[in-house]
Amino acid sequence: MTEASAPILSCEDVSRHYGSLRAVDDVSMSVMPGEVLGIGGPNGAGKTTFFDVVTGITAPSGGRIIFDGHDVTGMGADQICHLGIARTFQLNAAFDHMSVEENIQVAAQFGRHGRRFPGFRLGRATRQATEEALEFVGLGDKRRMLARDLPVLDRKLLMIAGAMATRPRMVFLDEPVGGLNSDEIDHIQDLVRQMCGRGITIVLIEHVMRFLLTLSSRVLIMHHGQLIFEGPPEAVAENETVVETYLGKGVADRLKTHFGEAAHG
Numbered sequence: 001m002t003e004a005s006a007p008i009l010s011c012e013d014v015s016r017h018y019g020s021l022r023a024v025d026d027v028s029m030s031v032m033p034g035e036v037l038g039i040g041g042p043n044g045a046g047k048t049t050f051f052d053v054v055t056g057i058t059a060p061s062g063g064r065i066i067f068d069g070h071d072v073t074g075m076g077a078d079q080i081c082h083l084g085i086a087r088t089f090q091l092n093a094a095f096d097h098m099s100v101e102e103n104i105q106v107a108a109q110f111g112r113h114g115r116r117f118p119g120f121r122l123g124r125a126t127r128q129a130t131e132e133a134l135e136f137v138g139l140g141d142k143r144r145m146l147a148r149d150l151p152v153l154d155r156k157l158l159m160i161a162g163a164m165a166t167r168p169r170m171v172f173l174d175e176p177v178g179g180l181n182s183d184e185i186d187h188i189q190d191l192v193r194q195m196c197g198r199g200i201t202i203v204l205i206e207h208v209m210r211f212l213l214t215l216s217s218r219v220l221i222m223h224h225g226q227l228i229f230e231g232p233p234e235a236v237a238e239n240e241t242v243v244e245t246y247l248g249k250g251v252a253d254r255l256k257t258h259f260g261e262a263a264h265g
């Protein structure tokens, strides 16, 4: 019998309070290497705050976060990135006045194993990581465009390229397909699959349920800072609490039909 591998990420009783608001309220969860873990839940449920705490954007009010054997609780985003966690943001996060290529170079230069202080020259490793990330997302032809001039899909791709340029072991994607049309959603879905194929563990937040449930091997639903559901994607629409607090009956019925059709070929 083979031994089950250890989680790549474990969160124990993690919380983040803003005054009396428990934005994240004692969340315990773990992620296994190679998983795609999807997180859903109503607006204001605490999903992004949870990402912020794990990726070092904001410090937790309590709890412990272990990544790959390192206690990363309260570490800064730069240190956490150096250990191998990268992320994208719900709203576009880029240096708007810099080109696509320069944005990715920054990620490659300061990301995993990257330097902490600016240098005068970009090393070979930085240039190579930049080229690979540009090619991965298909933004090579737009490398000289300023980030601020990119349309919405390309801005999402730029954030993914930046994350990939840090050579991550784990990537957190915050609403990677929000605002995209159906073909664009398929494109991002394909990229996430390719990231998995490269051995990267994924945690993603998304309101677009088709995307979330198709990609995820396991789903968590948050509400009022707490986990109200954990299970396989096909069980989400069957859960009464999730249907009542988040999906509504119409969406749940459509999802059940979708999974029913998928199961029957």
Ligand SMILES: Nc1ncnc2c1ncn2[C@@H]1O[C@H](COP(=O)(O)OP(=O)(O)OP(=O)(O)O)[C@@H](O)[C@H]1O
Pocket: 018, 021, 023, 041, 042, 043, 044, 045, 046, 047, 048, 049, 050, 090
């Ligand atoms: N910096 C902050 N200061 C005060 N309150 C905050 C701050 N950041 C988030 N909150 C509050 O914490 C709660 C959780 O917000 P969060 O953005 O994590 O929710 P979410 O589940 O990601 O929502 P959405 O799906 O709309 O993105 C909300 O009530 C929000 O107003």
